Amino acid sequence: MKDTENGGAGFIAIDAKLPLNRHGFEASRLVLGCMGFGGGWTRDPLTAEHLKQMHEGMDAALSVGINMVDHANIYAFGKAEQVFGQMLKERPGLRDQLVIQSKCGIRWAEREGESNRFDFSKSHILESVDGILSRLGIESLDILLLHRPDPLIEPEEVAEAFEALRSSGKVKRFGVSNMSAGQMRYLQAFLDEPIVANQLELSLTKLDWLDSQVHVNQEAGKLSSFPDGTLEYCRLNHVQIQAWSPLRGLFNVDLGQAEPRVRATDELVGSMAEERGVSKEAIALSFLLRHPARIQPVLGTSRPERIRACAEAMQVELSREEWYKLYVTSRGRPMP
Ligand SMILES: NC(=O)c1ccc[n+]([C@@H]2O[C@H](COP(=O)([O-])OP(=O)(O)OC[C@H]3O[C@@H](n4cnc5c(N)ncnc54)[C@H](OP(=O)(O)O)[C@@H]3O)[C@@H](O)[C@H]2O)c1
Known part of the structure; x- marks a missing residue:
């Protein structure tokens, strides 16, 4: 338990058993995803309303013990990081209480006739991080x-970029998103630093992460x-x-x-939510939390009441039987 000096924050619930903890981070189990802040996918400028929404979302997250946030340089075309940076500026001291994560490697088309694409070149990674730090208004991510995954990846270039970022203090740790074991193993072979995280689409209704395990050889x-x-x-x-x-x-x-x-x-x-007196979000998220990999769900809502409803998941511990009942119901077919 740690008091914060920033409005709305009561405590920070660290999960000491998270794999991230081994890499030096005292992070909460739930993460505030920031894709929904900054006014969404429009090129309209930020407004005072967006900043207010950011403050309120952060307050709600802190009030339920969430101290980790997830960004990407592309979210809301950069405005999600920008509005977060504006919020940090108004709350000195808050930055040091947060674990701030962002992503790079997706590039929008810049000129007529170009395609959106992925880019893991050294120059793009370095430029992207400079942009991220400047929008967030922080010195170190x-x-x-x-x-x-960028099919044109040159892992030696990624390794050089990571080394430059680590030695300059611009980034502390590195991870991936949407990568397979094979891709991670390959990239890791070129890196001096461990890959500390992989962000994947996993949920109670998108079940391929579990079905792939129970249908081996079928x-x-x-x-x-x-x-x-x-x-x-x-x-x-x-x-x-x-x-x-x-x-x-x-x-x-619908x-x-x-x-x-x-x-x-x-x-x-x-x-199940009614029986336990918790929100429906709590039950859906507890399905992920019950998995022994100690998954960190990245919450997408920006609404304070929904952030708080999600946090009720921390009160739920599903039994094996309950977990399987949810799994089988969502699969829509019995176990093999
Ligand atoms: N690595 C990647 O490739 C990748 C891709 C996508 C997202 N992300 C990260 O993951 C985070 C979460 O993604 P997400 O937004 O798709 O996640 P989500 O938490 O599954 O939310 C999906 C949608 O559900 C809605 N929702 C939540 N609670 C609800 C409720 N009680 N009733 C009705 N609707 C509800 C939210 O709308 P409201 O906002 O209106 O509440 C949100 O738009 C993002 O913020 C981002 O940080 C990463």
Whole structure:
């Protein structure tokens, strides 16, 4: 427990058993995802309302013990980091209480006729980090993730970029996102520093991360696109697994149009939430929290009341039976 000097903050609940802890970070289990701040995917300038929303979102997160935030240089075309930087400027002292993560490697088309693309070149990584630090108004980023695998990756260049960033103090630790075990193993072979995190899309309704494990050597396994051995690689190597879009597919859908398995999952989640006196978000997130890899869900909502509803997940510990009931209901078919 640690008091903060910043409005709205009561305590910071550190999870000492997180893989990230081994890499020097005292981080909370839940992470505030910042893609929804800064006014979204428009080129309109930031407003006072966006800054107010950022303060309120951060207050809600701090009030429930969340001390880690997830950015990317592309979110809201840079405005998510910018509004976060404006907020930090108004709250001196807050930066040191946070674990700040951002990502680079996705590039929008800059001229007519160009495509959006991925870029892990040394120059692009270095330029991106300068942009991130300047928008956030900080001197050092805690964790930098490579956002999406670039097929043109030259790992020696990535290693040079990481070394330059580490030795200049601009980035403390490095990780990846949306990478398979094979891609991580390959990249790691060129790096002096450990890959500390991998952010993947995992949730109660997007289940390929589990189905790939239970359908080994079976026809049904062909339906799973999750890269074989990725969870195991991360667990063996103390790579923090983070779940992006942990509620998507259940909370932002029109249930009237949804697949029967999603409707059944919503009903089950609702009845379990009622039984325990917690929010539905808490049950959906507790499904991720119960996994022994100690996954960090990255929350997408920017609404204070929903951030608080998500945090109720920390009160829920599912039994094996409950966890499997959720899994089987969401799969929409029995275990093999
Ligand atoms: N690494 C990657 O490639 C990658 C990709 C995507 C996202 N991310 C990261 O992951 C974070 C989370 O992603 P996400 O926004 O897709 O996650 P999410 O937490 O699954 O949220 C998805 C949507 O669900 C809505 N929602 C939440 N609670 C709800 C409720 N009770 N009722 C109805 N709707 C509800 C939210 O809308 P409201 O905002 O209106 O509440 C949000 O737009 C992002 O902020 C970003 O940091 C990473």
